[in-house]
Amino acid sequence: xxxxxxxxxxxxxxxxxxxxxxxxxxxxxxxxxxxxxxxxxxxxxxxxxxxxxxxxxxxxxxxxxxxxxxxxxxxxxxxxxxxxxxxxxxxxxxxxxxxxxxxxxxxxxxxxxxxxxxxxxxxxxxxxxxxxxxxxxxxxxxxxxxxxxxxxxxxxxxxxxxxxxxxxxxxxxxxxxxxxxxxxxxxxxxxxxxxxxxxxxxxxxxxxxxxxxxxxxxxxxxxxxxxxxxxxxxxxxxxxxxxxxxxxx
Amino acid sequence: xxxxxxxxxxxxxxxxxxxxxxxxxxxxxxxxxxxxxxxxxxxxxxxxxxxxxxxxxxxxxxxxxxxxxxxxxxxxxxxxxxxxxxxxxxxxxxxxxxxxxxxxxxxxxxxxxxxxxxxxxxxxxxxxxxxxxxxxxxxxxxxxxxxxxxxxxxxxxxxxxxxxxxxxxxxxxxxxxxxxxxxxxxxxxxxxxxxxxxxxxxxxxxxxxxxxxxxxxxxxxxxxxxxxxxxxxxxxxxxxxxxxxxxxx
DNA sequence: ATTTTGTTTGAACGATCGACCAAAAACTAC
DNA sequence: GTAGTTTTTGGTCGATCGTTCAAACAAAAT
Numbered sequence: 001x002x003x004x005x006x007x008x009x010x011x012x013x014x015x016x017x018x019x020x021x022x023x024x025x026x027x028x029x030x031x032x033x034x035x036x037x038x039x040x041x042x043x044x045x046x047x048x049x050x051x052x053x054x055x056x057x058x059x060x061x062x063x064x065x066x067x068x069x070x071x072x073x074x075x076x077x078x079x080x081x082x083x084x085x086x087x088x089x090x091x092x093x094x095x096x097x098x099x100x101x102x103x104x105x106x107x108x109x110x111x112x113x114x115x116x117x118x119x120x121x122x123x124x125x126x127x128x129x130x131x132x133x134x135x136x137x138x139x140x141x142x143x144x145x146x147x148x149x150x151x152x153x154x155x156x157x158x159x160x161x162x163x164x165x166x167x168x169x170x171x172x173x174x175x176x177x178x179x180x181x182x183x184x185x186x187x188x189x190x191x192x193x194x195x196x197x198x199x200x201x202x203x204x205x206x207x208x209x210x211x212x213x214x215x216x217x218x219x220x221x222x223x224x225x226x227x228x229x230x231x232x233x234x235x236x237x238x239x240x241x242x243x244x245x246x247x248x249x
Numbered sequence: 250x251x252x253x254x255x256x257x258x259x260x261x262x263x264x265x266x267x268x269x270x271x272x273x274x275x276x277x278x279x280x281x282x283x284x285x286x287x288x289x290x291x292x293x294x295x296x297x298x299x300x301x302x303x304x305x306x307x308x309x310x311x312x313x314x315x316x317x318x319x320x321x322x323x324x325x326x327x328x329x330x331x332x333x334x335x336x337x338x339x340x341x342x343x344x345x346x347x348x349x350x351x352x353x354x355x356x357x358x359x360x361x362x363x364x365x366x367x368x369x370x371x372x373x374x375x376x377x378x379x380x381x382x383x384x385x386x387x388x389x390x391x392x393x394x395x396x397x398x399x400x401x402x403x404x405x406x407x408x409x410x411x412x413x414x415x416x417x418x419x420x421x422x423x424x425x426x427x428x429x430x431x432x433x434x435x436x437x438x439x440x441x442x443x444x445x446x447x448x449x450x451x452x453x454x455x456x457x458x459x460x461x462x463x464x465x466x467x468x469x470x471x472x473x474x475x476x477x478x479x480x481x482x483x484x485x486x487x488x489x490x491x492x493x494x495x496x497x498x
Numbered sequence: 499a500t501t502t503t504g505t506t507t508g509a510a511c512g513a514t515c516g517a518c519c520a521a522a523a524a525c526t527a528c
Numbered sequence: 529g530t531a532g533t534t535t536t537t538g539g540t541c542g543a544t545c546g547t548t549c550a551a552a553c554a555a556a557a558t
Contacts, residue, residue, distance in 0.1 A: 041505080041506085055406055056308065057306060057308065057309075058309075059305065059306065059308040059309035060306075060307075060308040062544075062545065062546085063545080063546065063547090064544080064545080064546095072506085073506065073507060073508080074508095074546095074547095075506080075507075075508085075509095075547090075548080075549090076505085076506065076507090077546095078546080078547065078548075079505075079506080080505095083546075083547080084546065084547095148406075151404075152404075152405075154455075155400075155401075155404035155455055155458055156401075156458065157304055157397075157458055191467070192482065194467050195479075195482045195483075195486065196486060198456075199452045199456075199483065199486055199487070202451065202452040202455035202456050203448045203449075203451040203452045203455070205455055206403075206404055206451035206452070206454055206455040207447075207448075207451050209404055209405065209406055218440070218443050230444070233441065233444045233494065234444075234448065236493035236494060237444070237445060237448055237490040237491070237493045237494055238448070238490060238493070239493055240489050240490050240491070240492040240493030240494075241486040241487060241489050241490035241493070242486070242489070243489040243492065244485035244486045244487070244488055244489030244490070245482065245485060245486055245489075290535080290536085311514075311515065311516085312515080312516065312517090313514080313515080313516095321536085322536065322537060322538080323516095323538095324517090324518080324519090324536080324537075324538080324539090325535080325536070325537090326516095327516080327517060327518070328535075328536080329535095331517095332516075332517075333515095333516065333517090
């Protein structure tokens with residue numbers, strides 16, 4: 001005879017949103033240092049979900065697959081994260097803030113680069129692609145999946161509801177890049193600056209899903225997993241692209 | 250007590266693959282002109298599937314949703330197309346050959362354009378994007394959904410099995426574009442030509458899903474649905490991009 | 499040692515999934 | 529009009545979906 005309200009969110013002692021745990025610490029009991037009790041489960045589920053979501057998207061993966069991949073019981077996914085959508089959000093929340101901050105830091109450094117307009121423009125573009133590639137290749141095992149998931153979601157129509165956590169963390173990053181490029185190019189139409197960066201960002205997100213199209217076309221000579229080489233080619237290509245939209249060089 | 254073999258594909262009188270109906274006409278009965286009996290059902294299902302798949306992908310749509318959208322019984326999807334995967338393939342097969350042929354025709358015309366290398370390069374790039382945009386905007390109601398579905402699938406990892414029908418129709422198109430650009434630019438590394446066109450194609454497919462990112466960033470000044478304007482900006486941008494990879498101009 | 503709290507187990511629930519079928523209906527051919 | 533074929537109907541199949549629960553277990557706190 002349990003009351004079954006509108007949404008009796010998660011049973012009694014569920015963790016749920018341990019993300020914002022360092023707010024002001026107004027919890028009734030549980031005084032101090034308790035990081036050492038559940039060393040894995042939550043992380044294991046996040047890792048498995050991150051990997052599977054990045055390949056087949058939100059709809060293409062079941063909680064049973066995630067639990068099996070993580071080697072835990074199905075019910076633990078609900079205990080730790082409440083629902084499938086919350087788990088998806090948690091996967092994003094784990095890295096998004098750090099990722100966005102790294103990109104912003106790289107942009108800040110790029111804005112202080114001296115040199116010709118071409119050099120400074122390339123520095124700005126490199127700040128985005130190099131930071132993303134760096135995380136994908138040198139951020140540890142989960143990061144590559146996260147980057148692919150980021151690209152996967154960015155390529156989805158805006159109508160989908162589960163993409164909103166991404167927008168929260170990355171929209172202002174994109175805005176800052178457009179602003180920096182606009183300041184560098186007062187001679188350009190503001191709309192054309194937006195177009196140019198949009199093309200750059202579109203290519204970036206598409207390529208990161210490793211669709212394998214490139215590998216097929218080149219007969220093995222090129223590999224979409226060779227992200228460092230790709231970044232080295234993208235920067236001069238898209239920097240030159242701005243010339244086609246009226247950028248002075 | 251029906252025999253239930255490995256795959257007793259579709260019950261007795263199912264149409265199934267009426268696509269290749271103009272082969273050599275070796276069917277036993279059914280002599281001539283019978284186009285006027287089932288004016289809709291199959292088409293209605295295809296239209297509904299095309300629309301729903303383009304927004305939420307293969308996994309995100311159920312046959313019941315498709316049937317409801319088409320206003321027909323669920324079982325009719327199985328009767329006309331056999332399975333969900335076959336229906337997905339049929340959606341692609343309906344337009345892919347025509348679409349690829351239009352792009353190839355535009356490329357052939359572009360290759361005969363006279364003028365500077367810049368002019369000829371822009372003509373080649375325009376052949377792809379303008380043809381796609383033309384179908385999306387002026388091809389009739391279903392085409393816009395098809396183009397979005399095309400982009401949706403192109404942005405998926407190659408491991409997915411249901412993307413193969415797309416590859417069959419479009420891989421050689423991409424190859425021909427790379428070849429044309431390579432002939433126009435003998436001074437460039439062949440790999441760089443591939444990179445350049447890959448960036449162009451990546452931006453194209455990403456943008457066509459109408460992720461709405463552009464609309465948000467520009468505060469309403471730009472609309473990703475304004476595809477004609479986008480094509481006009483893409484062509485000079487990506488044509489100039491090749492300069493960054495060593496193209497003479 | 500006992501209570502309290504947090505975590506895991508194993509099993510179900512109602513709903514929905516793709517697939518399938520026998521019978522009715524609609525249509526064509528004779 | 530009757531016979532034969534194609535299309536539609538309404539329903540069911542087993543499997544799987546996300547979610548939920550009571551009970552068992554583990555770990556701290558008292």
